[in-house]
Amino acid sequence: MANSKDFDTRYELREFPFANGADGEPTPESLAALDAIGFGFHESTPKPEARKRKVNELIADEAVLLGAYVRKPQPGSVDETWPAGTFSWFPKALSWGDGTSINTQAISDVTVRPTERRRGILRRMMTQALERGVADGYAIAALTASEGTIYRRFGFGSAIRERNVVVKRAKALPFLAPTSGIVSVVTPEYLVDGVARQVFDRFDERSIGSMVRNTGSWPLVLGTLGRDGEPAKDTRAAVHRPADGEEVDGYVTWRMVEQPGGQTGIEIIDLVYATDSAYLSLWEFLLSIDLNDVVKYNRARLDDPIVSALGDNRAYDIEHEEDHVWLRVLDLPAVLASRPFAVDGSLTIAVTDALGYAAGTFRLEVTGGRGTATKLSDETDAAGADLALDVADLGSLLLGAVSPVSLAAAGVLQAADPAAPLLLRSMLQTPRAPHGITFF
Numbered sequence: 001m002a003n004s005k006d007f008d009t010r011y012e013l014r015e016f017p018f019a020n021g022a023d024g025e026p027t028p029e030s031l032a033a034l035d036a037i038g039f040g041f042h043e044s045t046p047k048p049e050a051r052k053r054k055v056n057e058l059i060a061d062e063a064v065l066l067g068a069y070v071r072k073p074q075p076g077s078v079d080e081t082w083p084a085g086t087f088s089w090f091p092k093a094l095s096w097g098d099g100t101s102i103n104t105q106a107i108s109d110v111t112v113r114p115t116e117r118r119r120g121i122l123r124r125m126m127t128q129a130l131e132r133g134v135a136d137g138y139a140i141a142a143l144t145a146s147e148g149t150i151y152r153r154f155g156f157g158s159a160i161r162e163r164n165v166v167v168k169r170a171k172a173l174p175f176l177a178p179t180s181g182i183v184s185v186v187t188p189e190y191l192v193d194g195v196a197r198q199v200f201d202r203f204d205e206r207s208i209g210s211m212v213r214n215t216g217s218w219p220l221v222l223g224t225l226g227r228d229g230e231p232a233k234d235t236r237a238a239v240h241r242p243a244d245g246e247e248v249d250g251y252v253t254w255r256m257v258e259q260p261g262g263q264t265g266i267e268i269i270d271l272v273y274a275t276d277s278a279y280l281s282l283w284e285f286l287l288s289i290d291l292n293d294v295v296k297y298n299r300a301r302l303d304d305p306i307v308s309a310l311g312d313n314r315a316y317d318i319e320h321e322e323d324h325v326w327l328r329v330l331d332l333p334a335v336l337a338s339r340p341f342a343v344d345g346s347l348t349i350a351v352t353d354a355l356g357y358a359a360g361t362f363r364l365e366v367t368g369g370r371g372t373a374t375k376l377s378d379e380t381d382a383a384g385a386d387l388a389l390d391v392a393d394l395g396s397l398l399l400g401a402v403s404p405v406s407l408a409a410a411g412v413l414q415a416a417d418p419a420a421p422l423l424l425r426s427m428l429q430t431p432r433a434p435h436g437i438t439f440f
């Protein structure tokens, strides 16, 4: 759509929290938005009780819906009630892996009806949402993307990558080092009563890049609800306890799946661990299950310790690698003050930002592992700075998974002195690869 006037003639933007009415039932506008989102993501139409549950999950997550509504819908079209563009956000903590976190404006449910695409709905919704995010005090926005080329133009950078891996049983065991602790098979219901959340909280605290889960994710990963709204009949579960303790420090849920070529596979649904020992033991357990050829995991981290534990490292195949969480810095000084640093140092950083929020030249001083960023100028003084980059690439660097040295080699980060990206890499270094197991 050529201009803003055309957009406003055709669409009206409405923003509201998902809500129940005075009768305790979801409001019609909440249900219509839910249906539009489901259509956008090719989901089957849920039963009435599932729609109600989903709205209540979104209420629990404090989700706000931004919808683009067609002002003059065609008779009989869903546009009469559904928004043609959907967009939501909610608060979600992002862990720095040292027990601290930053609150993100977590963006989700981005869909535009095929009949209305490429008329600027996404651009308008994103612009309005980020403006609102800044007004509400968010220093950073986050999302997970269905395609890799949509969000950079809005200042988001891919900050974490993850892998789909397949481990072949025949070559995997024994592990090179002994595992410890006790693995027990449990029912998925055993995990529901606090056990899973307690383990997740410990995982989240130690894992830089981990994000708090949506309310609606829990029943799915624990198998208490399948996609059809009924309890999943195929989900199995096990827990790990340390040899000297009773508290569960890891759990896994999985299902059996047919593999190409008549093979049988275990597909890990959820694998959460508060210790390295729990992670290793649960993998060993899965690889020891008979009547099965491979174990598949679609959330593997890039520094997966299993590779170094396997009896034959060729048991480990990477099937696919993809971006996971994308980050968008809105308030640069606030984000850098929140993050812990591995090494002290100071650097001048010039940032471009088409939407303006993080544009300027900043001095980052890190002392005792804590940083202070001071704005030197509203201008992006690339020539006078140690490093110059776009806000999207700053988002990529932020967790420490993407190296400034790689970005310099890729030509998207400029540094006259090669020592500057090396110093920033050391400053941003993390004890283990940034990793998250939360999709939203």
Ligand SMILES: CC(C)(COP(=O)(O)OP(=O)(O)OC[C@H]1O[C@@H](n2cnc3c(N)ncnc32)[C@H](O)[C@@H]1OP(=O)(O)O)[C@@H](O)C(=O)NCCC(=O)NCCS
Residues within 6 Å of the ligand: 040, 109, 110, 111, 112, 113, 116, 117, 118, 119, 120, 121, 122, 123, 124, 144, 145, 146, 147, 149, 150, 153
């Ligand atoms: C992706 C989607 C949301 C885009 O919505 P839209 O209203 O057509 O996008 P806009 O017209 O506002 O386009 C905004 C910009 O993004 C670009 N863009 C839009 N969709 C894109 C895509 N799939 N890939 C790459 N670029 C895309 C446009 O070219 C435009 O660029 P510009 O403003 O720099 O010129 C829409 O096609 C959709 O609903 N797809 C299916 C669901 C989906 O993938 N959702 C994303 C979930 S993370």
